[in-house]
Amino acid sequence: MLVKTYGSAVSGIDATTITIEVNIGQGINFFLVGLPDSAVKESQQRIDAALKNNGYKIPGKGITINMAPADIKKEGSAYDLPIAVGILAASGKINTETIGKYVIMGELSLDGGLNPIRGVLPIAIQARAEKFKGIILPKENAREAAVVDELEVYGVENIKEVIGFFNGDIKIDRTVINTRDEFYSQLDENEFDFAEVKGQNNIKRSLEIAAAGGHNVILIGPPGAGKTMLAKRIPTILPPLNLHEALETTKIHSVAGKMGKDSSLITTRPFRSPHHTISDVALVGGGGYPQAGEISLAHNGVLFLDELPEFKRTVLEVMRQPMEERMVTISRAKMSVDFPASFMLIASMNPCPCGFYNHPEKDCVCAPGIVQKYLNKISGPLLDRIDIHVEVTPVSFADLSTDVKGEPSKAIRERVIIARERQNKRFDALSGVYCNAQVSTRILRDMCKIDAHGQTLLRTAMDRLGLSARAYDRILKVSRTIADLDGSDHIKNEHLAEAIQYRSLDRESWAV
Numbered sequence: 001m002l003v004k005t006y007g008s009a010v011s012g013i014d015a016t017t018i019t020i021e022v023n024i025g026q027g028i029n030f031f032l033v034g035l036p037d038s039a040v041k042e043s044q045q046r047i048d049a050a051l052k053n054n055g056y057k058i059p060g061k062g063i064t065i066n067m068a069p070a071d072i073k074k075e076g077s078a079y080d081l082p083i084a085v086g087i088l089a090a091s092g093k094i095n096t097e098t099i100g101k102y103v104i105m106g107e108l109s110l111d112g113g114l115n116p117i118r119g120v121l122p123i124a125i126q127a128r129a130e131k132f133k134g135i136i137l138p139k140e141n142a143r144e145a146a147v148v149d150e151l152e153v154y155g156v157e158n159i160k161e162v163i164g165f166f167n168g169d170i171k172i173d174r175t176v177i178n179t180r181d182e183f184y185s186q187l188d189e190n191e192f193d194f195a196e197v198k199g200q201n202n203i204k205r206s207l208e209i210a211a212a213g214g215h216n217v218i219l220i221g222p223p224g225a226g227k228t229m230l231a232k233r234i235p236t237i238l239p240p241l242n243l244h245e246a247l248e249t250t251k252i253h254s255v256a257g258k259m260g261k262d263s264s265l266i267t268t269r270p271f272r273s274p275h276h277t278i279s280d281v282a283l284v285g286g287g288g289y290p291q292a293g294e295i296s297l298a299h300n301g302v303l304f305l306d307e308l309p310e311f312k313r314t315v316l317e318v319m320r321q322p323m324e325e326r327m328v329t330i331s332r333a334k335m336s337v338d339f340p341a342s343f344m345l346i347a348s349m350n351p352c353p354c355g356f357y358n359h360p361e362k363d364c365v366c367a368p369g370i371v372q373k374y375l376n377k378i379s380g381p382l383l384d385r386i387d388i389h390v391e392v393t394p395v396s397f398a399d400l401s402t403d404v405k406g407e408p409s410k411a412i413r414e415r416v417i418i419a420r421e422r423q424n425k426r427f428d429a430l431s432g433v434y435c436n437a438q439v440s441t442r443i444l445r446d447m448c449k450i451d452a453h454g455q456t457l458l459r460t461a462m463d464r465l466g467l468s469a470r471a472y473d474r475i476l477k478v479s480r481t482i483a484d485l486d487g488s489d490h491i492k493n494e495h496l497a498e499a500i501q502y503r504s505l506d507r508e509s510w511a512v
Helices: 043-052 080-090 120-129 139-145 159-167 179-185 201-213 227-232 243-255 280-284 313-317 320-325 370-375 397-401 409-426 441-447 452-465 470-485 493-500
Strands: 002-011 014-025 030-033 062-068 102-104 134-138 152-156 217-220 302-305 327-331 336-340 344-349 388-391
Touching (some): 002 080, 014 080, 043 080, 062 080, 080 102, 080 159, 120 134, 120 139, 120 243, 201 344, 201 409, 227 344, 243 336, 320 327, 441 470, 452 470, 452 493, 470 493
Parallel strands (some): 002 102, 134 152, 217 344, 217 388, 302 344
Antiparallel strands (some): 002 014, 327 336
């Protein structure tokens, strides 16, 4: 007897429906074909034990299982359940009337229990797109799948429930979530707040500008100045995720297996902080079967690289193209996978190996030339993609000991949202451009026109401070964002003057 069940394979952040054809005939062999990997081939042993421990068994006949399309590699243990259901249905143990209406996925334990799987959200989205009635999967993944409306989601704990469901012996309660209510109820949940930061008002101002324009930032300062503390609070002042961004972010984390137990939707902007010993593959993604890296997990959020010069140079260099294109393409001989990577880069570093170059109170003990050598660990092309350079100084005792709280993140975020709305209107006709940091040089010249006084100020600053040529475009972008925060249609001299001070590392006097 031939029976078809349906599962799904995830490639990148998208899913493809897999048809699992089970045929039982003469003989005693068990064949599993259709490009399965080792984990899929091992399903025979898991299924055999699970069925025996629940009063069933694999029939002692010739069983052929084909996973179509056969040219797509099938990976992982999530095919245990659809294969087991197909075998039982082909042997007459399960009613086959409604099996074809559902996508079935789940990893079997030897006792018949179901373990959670990865990539549930893209699987559910694809199931709805192909007009399946519903999806059956482990209970711990049910809330994540239920984010997709117009799809019946049934979370089950063991294979006996699945058998009883198809035979009409038991009724499983649907998992239902109001996606919009779930989204808006968790929208403002943040662990950190800028109100907790003492002093550092000039640094807060620069980070507000960065958030308003989507600019990349590097924080330079001695140990204990608060660089990490400030960076962790940046997601709290970025505009809230919209529903489309939340779904896209959740898909990436779902495929990477980063969703927590019984979680449904990511509603806060991601903050990823990899250690400086990370490899280039772990950062941008890759592997024999491509997986998302840290830059994709930071999509729609913040990627924080603490102690930037300590990262291997090759690791930093592989970020250059994704930072420009906001997408990383991982190519292999038989496939090419795209992962979104639109993130805001926040980097921090000590000014020198000892950490006290330019410190107001402590002396730097580094030998001559060491400071420049330390800075040279970061390539010029990478620094060229960082719009704002900020020097972070230690907080004074007077600021630390005060009981007065700083401005809360909520108030800063409101100003950032207003500035972003101005940018959305400005770039409404441009595809893929949502903030000032994303504009090309050609558009920049039309968008950031400055008068003769502004030109004179900018020329004087470049001459006197020794600013490099690459600083010119960055200053214009940042000044445009400052003007947006100020509610101005035109870039004024004060906007340019403030933007100029955020190019510390471009000064020829730096590290001399």
